[in-house]
Amino acid sequence: MRHVFSVRIGPIGFRVGSDWRAPIDALGELYRYYPSPNLPDFTVRLEATHWWRRWLRPSIRIAGDYTLPEAAPLPLAQGLLAAEMAMNLQLALGGRRFLLLHASCVERDGRALLMTGESGAGKSTLATMLAARGWRFMSDEFALIEPETGLVHPFPRLISLKNAAIAAAIAARPDAKLGPLLAGTPKGDIRHMVPDALAVGAMDEPALPALLLYPRYGFATEVRGVLPSESFVRLTQASTNYVALGETGFGALTRLVRETPAHAVDYPDGAAAIEQVEALWRTL
Amino acid sequence: MRYRAPAPEALLTAGLDTLTAVFHRPSGITHLLASPAPEILALLAEEALDADDLLARLAARFDLADANREALVARLDELVAAGLVEPA
Numbered sequence: 001m002r003h004v005f006s007v008r009i010g011p012i013g014f015r016v017g018s019d020w021r022a023p024i025d026a027l028g029e030l031y032r033y034y035p036s037p038n039l040p041d042f043t044v045r046l047e048a049t050h051w052w053r054r055w056l057r058p059s060i061r062i063a064g065d066y067t068l069p070e071a072a073p074l075p076l077a078q079g080l081l082a083a084e085m086a087m088n089l090q091l092a093l094g095g096r097r098f099l100l101l102h103a104s105c106v107e108r109d110g111r112a113l114l115m116t117g118e119s120g121a122g123k124s125t126l127a128t129m130l131a132a133r134g135w136r137f138m139s140d141e142f143a144l145i146e147p148e149t150g151l152v153h154p155f156p157r158l159i160s161l162k163n164a165a166i167a168a169a170i171a172a173r174p175d176a177k178l179g180p181l182l183a184g185t186p187k188g189d190i191r192h193m194v195p196d197a198l199a200v201g202a203m204d205e206p207a208l209p210a211l212l213l214y215p216r217y218g219f220a221t222e223v224r225g226v227l228p229s230e231s232f233v234r235l236t237q238a239s240t241n242y243v244a245l246g247e248t249g250f251g252a253l254t255r256l257v258r259e260t261p262a263h264a265v266d267y268p269d270g271a272a273a274i275e276q277v278e279a280l281w282r283t284l
Numbered sequence: 285m286r287y288r289a290p291a292p293e294a295l296l297t298a299g300l301d302t303l304t305a306v307f308h309r310p311s312g313i314t315h316l317l318a319s320p321a322p323e324i325l326a327l328l329a330e331e332a333l334d335a336d337d338l339l340a341r342l343a344a345r346f347d348l349a350d351a352n353r354e355a356l357v358a359r360l361d362e363l364v365a366a367g368l369v370e371p372a
Contacts, residue, residue, distance in 0.1 A: 229303035232316065
């Protein structure tokens with residue numbers, strides 16, 4: 001590959017190769033204060049769909065150990081999104097050291113709060129808002145559960161904000177460093193936000209899960225306790241590698257749901273959600 | 285017809301609440317079971333039994349006094365379909 005970028009995000013090292021310089025420059029700028037990996041865990045490539053497509057209507061195909069055959073190529077202007085999608089995909093499908101849960105995660109006093117839900121539930125936005133209120137941001141996308149210890153490891157990649165969440169997150173952190181607005185992507189408008197210095201500086205410090213929340217945005221305020229068995233079903237569905245891990249995944253997940261209290265939280269707006277989260281945290 | 289369940293070492297079991305998570309090692313499939321399925325598996329792992337014997341032992345060991353044969357056979361059919369129990 002002509003252009004190469006390497007970064008370590010928490011315990012995971014990535015190497016990104018690209019036929020173009022622009023996505024590599026953008027990654028270098030946004031990940032400026034992140035360390036480099038000794039050895040990357042995953043390599044991804046941003047390739048031209050045809051050799052002439054490096055110049056003419058440049059079009060990016062994602063390549064690596066794991067690919068989705070149905071993934072449509074992206075225009076070069078969305079190179080940052082392509083890189084981020086490719087990195088996520090390698091970890092989601094190839095990660096074996098950790099049980100991967102599609103969840104956002106923040107920490108306070110050495111204990112972690114995990115939030116999972118469908119796209120649009122507000123995982124990224126809530127994590128960003130909590131980080132603006134003094135919590136340590138750990139991840140907006142993946143909670144990395146270490147099977148041997150039950151600890152959740154940080155994965156503070158760039159925060160991927162979509163559509164209405166962009167303004168909400170900027171309002172919470174007006175001084176945050178941002179990537180370019182990527183309009184009209186397959187996921188709508190996307191903008192990347194760099195996690196704060198606390199999150200990046202503490203990316204090697206895991207935490208013990210203390211609370212599991214299932215937020216749902218756009219409903220009247222309601223909090224409902226969730227039994228371990230319901231958590232187990234929800235989290236097997238929220239995991240990208242539970243089946244691949246076999247017994248190890250079973251052990252890690254049953255431990256997590258048995259030891260961690262869980263609640264489903266419906267909320268009409270961000271302020272209400274923060275209030276509910278803080279109230280639940282105080283009951284621990 | 286007699287039924288039997290896998291040996292205990294073929295299963296990883298974790299009680300969650302009223303439901304029990306079971307990992308079936310040979311297939312790598314996870315099951316979520318409600319009572320009396322975990323109790324059925326425990327008894328059938330010890331020895332193969334027919335429905336009548338199984339019903340009697342469930343009542344004796346697990347105090348499942350309200351169990352009836354028809355319901356038990358339906359549970360056994362479900363466990364057979366799930367691959368956790370097989371005809372002996």
